[in-house]
Structure formats: C-alpha cells, structure tokens
Amino acid sequence: MSSRTGVQSKVGWPDAAADYEELRVASGPRSGVTIAIAVHSTALGPALGGARMWHYETPADGIEDALRLARAMTYKAAAAGLLLGGGKGVICAPSPERPEGELRRAILLDFGDAVASLGGKYVTAEDVGTGAADMAVIAERTSHVVGLPGERGGSGDPSPVTARGVLAALRACLDHRFGDAALEGVRVCIIGAGHVGSRLARLLVNGGAEVTITDVDPSRRALAEKLGATWIDPGEAILADCDVLAPCALGGVVDAETVDRLRCAIVCGAANNILADEHLATDLTRRGVVYAPDFIVNAGGLISVYAELHQLDRHGVAALVDHIGTTIGLVLDEAERHGTTPLAEAQSLALQRLRGGAAAAA
Ligand code: NAD
Numbered sequence: 251m252s253s254r255t256g257v258q259s260k261v262g263w264p265d266a267a268a269d270y271e272e273l274r275v276a277s278g279p280r281s282g283v284t285i286a287i288a289v290h291s292t293a294l295g296p297a298l299g300g301a302r303m304w305h306y307e308t309p310a311d312g313i314e315d316a317l318r319l320a321r322a323m324t325y326k327a328a329a330a331g332l333l334l335g336g337g338k339g340v341i342c343a344p345s346p347e348r349p350e351g352e353l354r355r356a357i358l359l360d361f362g363d364a365v366a367s368l369g370g371k372y373v374t375a376e377d378v379g380t381g382a383a384d385m386a387v388i389a390e391r392t393s394h395v396v397g398l399p400g401e402r403g404g405s406g407d408p409s410p411v412t413a414r415g416v417l418a419a420l421r422a423c424l425d426h427r428f429g430d431a432a433l434e435g436v437r438v439c440i441i442g443a444g445h446v447g448s449r450l451a452r453l454l455v456n457g458g459a460e461v462t463i464t465d466v467d468p469s470r471r472a473l474a475e476k477l478g479a480t481w482i483d484p485g486e487a488i489l490a491d492c493d494v495l496a497p498c499a500l501g502g503v504v505d506a507e508t509v510d511r512l513r514c515a516i517v518c519g520a521a522n523n524i525l526a527d528e529h530l531a532t533d534l535t536r537r538g539v540v541y542a543p544d545f546i547v548n549a550g551g552l553i554s555v556y557a558e559l560h561q562l563d564r565h566g567v568a569a570l571v572d573h574i575g576t577t578i579g580l581v582l583d584e585a586e587r588h589g590t591t592p593l594a595e596a597q598s599l600a601l602q603r604l605r606g607g608a609a610a611a612a
C-alpha cells in the first residue's frame with residue numbers, strides 16, 4: 251500500500267482536495283498484469299468508480315490515469331448529491347487487443363482480489379474496456395462490485411437513466427435561458443446517437459422537440475427516420491443553428507476553434523469533458539451560451555449503480571435524476587448571480603459538499 255499527495259490533476263479541480271486516501275498497486279498473481287486502484291476520497295461514502303481495462307504505454311501511465319479519474323469521480327458524486335466517494339480501478343492490459351478467454355478471467359479474478367483487499371473502501375463497476383459480464387467474474391472474488399447483469403440482480407445498462415438525467419438538465423437549462431422548461435418546438439441537435447443519444451432523442455421527440463441527429467456511424471440515420479428527426483452531416487452538427495447542442499459522443503467537441511462559432515443557446519449533453527479546455531467555460535459565458543457542466547448532466551450513469559448499491563426502487567432513482575435538473579438550475583443561477591461560470595459554480599458546490607462530508611466524519 252502506498253499513498254500520494256499533491257498529484258497534478260489534468261481536470262483542473264480546485265486544489266483543496268488534492269490528497270488521495272489510498273493508492274493500491276498490485277501485480278496480478280494469476281495474470282501478471284499491473285492493477286492500480288486509487289481511492290481519492292471516502293468523505294461522503296465508499297469510493298465508487300469503474301474498472302478501466304486499457305493498454306498503457308507504461309504501468310506508470312495506468313497509475314496516473316487511476317489517480318486522475320478517481321479524483322474526478324469524487325467531485326462528480328459530490329456534485330450529484332450522492333453519498334459516494336471517488337475511486338477508480340485501472341487494469342493495464344498486456345496488449346492493445348482485448349484480452350479474452352482464460353487470460354481475461356485471470357485478470358478479472360486478480361482485480362477482484364485487489365478490490366476485496368480494500369475491504370469495501372472501493373466499490374468497482376464497469377468502465378471503458380469492461381462490461382457487466384466482467385463484473386460477474388469480479389463478483390466471484392468480492393462483493394464490492396456493482397453494474398452486474400440484470401439477471402444477476404444488477405442495474406444493467408445505465409444509459410436509460412443517463413438519458414433521463416440529460417433531459418432533466420436540458421429542461422433546467424431551457425427554464426434558465428428562456429423562462430420555460432417546455433420541450434415543445436425546442437430545436438435540439440444531438441451529436442452521437444449511441445446508447446444515450448438515441449434514448450435522449452426518443453424522449454425529446456416524445457416531448458414535442460424538433461430533433462436533429464448526427465453520428466459517424468451512417469447506420470444511425472435509420473433512427474432519425476424512425477423518430478421523424480432530421481439527419482445532419484457529422485461535420486456540420488457542431489455549428490448547427492439550434493436552441494440546444496447535446497454532445498453525446500466523445501469529449502472535446504467545444505474547442506478553441508468552435509467556441510466562437512457555435513450557433514446554439516445551450517450546450518447540454520452526456521459526453522464526458524465536452525469542453526476541450528475548462529477555460530472555454532468563460533468564453534461560452536461571454537457569448538451568452540448556457541453551459542451545463544457535463545459531470546452533473548451525465549450523473550445518471552453513476553445514479554444507476556448507486557441505486558444498485560443501495561437497492562433503491564424506481565422512485566428513489568427518479569428523485570435522484572430529477573435532482574440533476576435542480577442542481578443544474580442552481581449552478582446556472584449562482585453563476586449569473588456571482589458573475590462566474592456554471593463550471594466554476596459546479597466545482598465549488600462539489601467542494602462544499604465534500605468539505606461538509608469530511609467535517610461530519612471527523
Ligand atoms: P456509445 O458508444 O453507445 O455512443 C456514442 C455514439 O457516438 C456512437 O454511436 C458513435 O458512433 C458516435 N460517435 C463517435 N464519434 C462521433 C463523432 N465525432 N460525431 C458523431 N458521432 C460520433 O456511448 P454512450 O454510452 O451513448 O455514451 C455517450 C457519451 O456519454 C460518452 O462520452 C460517455 O462517456 C458518456 N456517458 C455515458 C453514460 C452511459 O450511461 N452510457 C454515462 C455517463 C457518461
């Protein structure tokens with residue numbers, strides 16, 4: 251076991267919580283792979299964060315990733331008002347190809363043992379490179395795992411909850427910007443019609459919005475036709491003339507080049523790290539574009555596994571999802587009142603909750 255403090259963050263969170271509670275690094279006895287589990291904070295509850303299986307150039311890169319992502323999870327959970335801390339597991343895959351068969355099983359069992367060794371301080375879930383079936387293997391070695399397949403009592407695919415959370419955030423943005431949260435006639439451009447984007451499109455169309463969809467996968471055009479939505483070329487979507495731009499694919503779509511050319515009133519989507527650089531939040535505010543901080547907007551994924559952990563029923567989940575809208579409304583109002591950005595207010599809110607949790611635990 252080792253611990254580190256003062257690790258540089260690439261996500262630009264306030265420095266006040268730069269300390270990590272624990273960093274566990276192991277060489278899997280069955281698989282030989284490097285496993286890193288970073289527990290950033292348990293001030294608000296067990297550190298929940300996915301298990302990322304990825305091929306890194308060096309194990310040190312994997313460890314750095316675990317630290318960086320664990321920290322972001324702390325703030326994400328705190329901002330969403332969940333009684334969860336932040337952690338992350340990283341499995342350094344031996345090659346860029348997806349490990350399969352016996353090797354995959356050996357890796358997952360090793361990871362399960364590493365999770366178990368933390369005694370519940372860290373709870374794992376699926377992430378990039380892992381899925382529900384992998385969680386079932388990890389569960390052979392530890393009970394501190396969520397995101398199990400539905401037939402195993404797990405929460406299954408989190409994207410329906412994530413899409414509902416995006417919708418709650420989007421309505422809060424509409425209310426803030428136009429004084430009306432109604433979807434009727436609102437023009438929304440969704441970039442990325444995958445798990446979350448396609449569900450969001452359906453919810454919006456059902457609510458009477460005028461939806462435009464794009465995806466690099468041309469087969470998704472069929473969805474647009476089915477829903478009665480408009481299809482737009484992927485290269486044009488970012489600059490589409492619309493009320494709401496909803497990035498639901500990869501991060502970094504709003505960058506130094508696009509920020510001054512956006513033709514939307516609101517940016518609110520599920521993608522992680524929508525802003526290529528956090529300073530762009532200031533540019534958006536300067537231009538009068540409402541930006542809903544993505545780590546609050548997309549907290550539905552976390553809520554989904556949180557519900558599994560605490561065995562919440564659908565009413566409990568619905569209340570937490572609605573809370574996403576309330577939180578977005580709050581940070582937008584505070585940003586206006588203080589002359590800051592919604593991102594700065596969201597970070598400050600998370601930090602306040604974190605400090606409150608740490609003080610209560612002391
Ligand atoms: P997904 O892989 O199912 O869908 C992404 C879609 O975006 C795919 O259809 C893909 O073809 C498309 N795409 C990729 N690059 C594109 C581009 N440049 N332009 C247009 N389309 C592009 O992923 P998802 O589960 O729907 O998640 C979407 C985003 O939301 C990701 O950033 C993810 O990290 C984030 N997120 C998802 C969840 C969840 O519950 N699934 C939770 C939190 C955050």
